[in-house]
Amino acid sequence: MTHFGLLCPAVTGHLNTMLPLGQELQRRGHQVTLFGILDAQAKAMAAGLGFQVIGESEFPNGWTAQWNAQQGKLKGVAALRYTLSLFQELAGMLLWEAPEALKTAGVEALLVDQVLLEGRTLAEFLNIPLITVCSALLLNEDSNHDIPPFFTNWDYNPTSSTARLRNQRNYLLLRGLGQPIIDLIAQYRREWNLTPHRLNHDENFSQLAQICQQPAEFEFPRQHLPPHFHFTGPYASSASREPVPFPLEKLTGQPLIYASMGTLQNRLFEVFRDIAQACVGLDAQLVISLGGAASPESLPDLPGNPLVVSYAPQLKLLQKATLTITHAGLNTTLESLSHGVPMVAIPVANDQPGVAARIVWTGVGEAIPIAHLNVSSLRSAIAKVLREDSYKKNALRLQVAIGRAGGVSRAIDIVEQAVSTGKPVLA
Structure with missing residues (x-):
């Protein structure tokens, strides 16, 4: 059996997706540990999973609530910019602390939330398999720019050159907002003697399998997703959540x-x-x-x-x-x-x-x-x-x-196949 490490932000929406996957892996006999800041511990323990704290000095208990309080007041680009500032802080902490924690724990494979762009770099440094988990709306950029960026409410309009140009401009805006994270990842890749990434957004994600909790029917028509991208349907489970009166x-x-x-x-x-x-x-x-x-x-x-x-x-x-x-x-x-x-x-x-x-x-x-x-x-x-x-x-x-999509069970079938074979699992 395999020791899986889970990495995701310590916010409810992402934990509620990742924890059921961990529970299914554990049900199948694997060892599962969530590596995260202290605020994630209660939910991991309530789900019956192992937990290893990282980033304790930078992210003390209650840090997420303080961040949420500020985030909850913001809208639009201001809120997106604030979210990306959090992901930059998390990326710095994970790239610094996670390798030693994962190695010491004996983690043999990683499931990483797609919003943590540093996931593939961590997996390559440790030379272990990576599976990308799309908890939020899939972030994969459309090379033709027919698909509007995830942070816009624009219609899907592939026949309009004006719409495509608008999409392209806003993908560039998004890249600009996320550039500090990309620069940080590039710095660690140089220090760790890993192959530099080209300007290909998909290089931050798994090349074995990317699993997405959307059903394909709840996505605009996609022509350019990786062949190992899978729409599996939602991962929600009451069994992974703390009781609420x-x-x-x-x-x-x-x-x-x-x-x-x-x-x-x-x-x-x-x-x-x-x-x-x-x-x-x-x-x-x-x-x-x-x-x-x-x-x-x-x-x-x-x-x-x-x-x-x-x-x-x-x-x-x-x-x-x-x-x-x-x-x-x-x-x-x-x-x-x-x-x-x-x-x-x-x-x-x-x-x-x-x-x-x-x-x-x-x-x-x-x-x-x-x-x-x-x-x-x-x-x-x-x-x-x-x-x-x-x-x-x-x-x-x-x-x-x-x-029909299969949900948690199908997702973990894909995970197990990718890890056991070491080869991309094609959709």
Whole structure:
């Protein structure tokens, strides 16, 4: 059996994806250890996985909460820039500390979140196999620039040269924002006598297998992905999550509208007020999850008297939901589709605009950019998704596609094949 090391940011959306993969590896008899900052320890232990702390001096306990508090106030490019500053700090720490920690622990293969671009360099230095895990919207750049960058909400429009030029310009913007991370990786590659990377973004990812929790049906048509890229469907699992108390007795039995702005961009409290006001008068019960951002007491007297909780058992509530109002985080989006629930998306930052664009493109919901949000537009979008059958039908179509994709089991089949053969696993 193999000792797998897991590397991902210590934020809920990424841990909720990586931990079920670790649990499945462990169920199959492998040893699994999550290497991360102290803030990841509780979730790893709750999932029953091994944990090894790294970066303890730079990232003390509670660091993630402080970072989240600032991130949650930002929108658009400012939020993306702030996120990339975190990934730069993480890259510096991992490149400095992870090799010794992984070697000492006897790690024989790595599963690394795609947002940690240093993953392949670490694996090459240690001469162990790497599998790239796309927890967020896949980051692979389209060489023809037909696919809009992940941080935009633009339509897929491959016949338009104007759209392609716009995409190309914004890929260049993204490269500029991420250049400090690329420069840092290049520095370590020189010091470690590794082959320099050319200006090929895919060189930062695994050449054995890249696994993505999107189903292929929830992605714009891709013509230029690596042959070892796999759409496997979501990795969500209640078994990997800490129990969350919830007053189920307060549910009225009315159609349920579940609203969550996730665990990062969730401190824009005026958005929750707009959501509550937009749902007033509907024959439905609104449940608002604050994603750990605050206590319900911090939002008193919301219009319509919705049920507000600090944190919700999302998978359980989605079993009862008629509609999800979401920030378009990929986990919440895929979890809604796994239950056949259509959505109204309010994307804020990072990959959320790209996820929202795919929500609209697949016909499973409507989207309102945060900059254009008001009660009237939100009420109209909610009414439209609830009224027109096509949204529910398309959500059910994606639910079937997710069921076919294979999820955690198929993903780990690919992982095991890649590691055991040392050869690319072709899709």
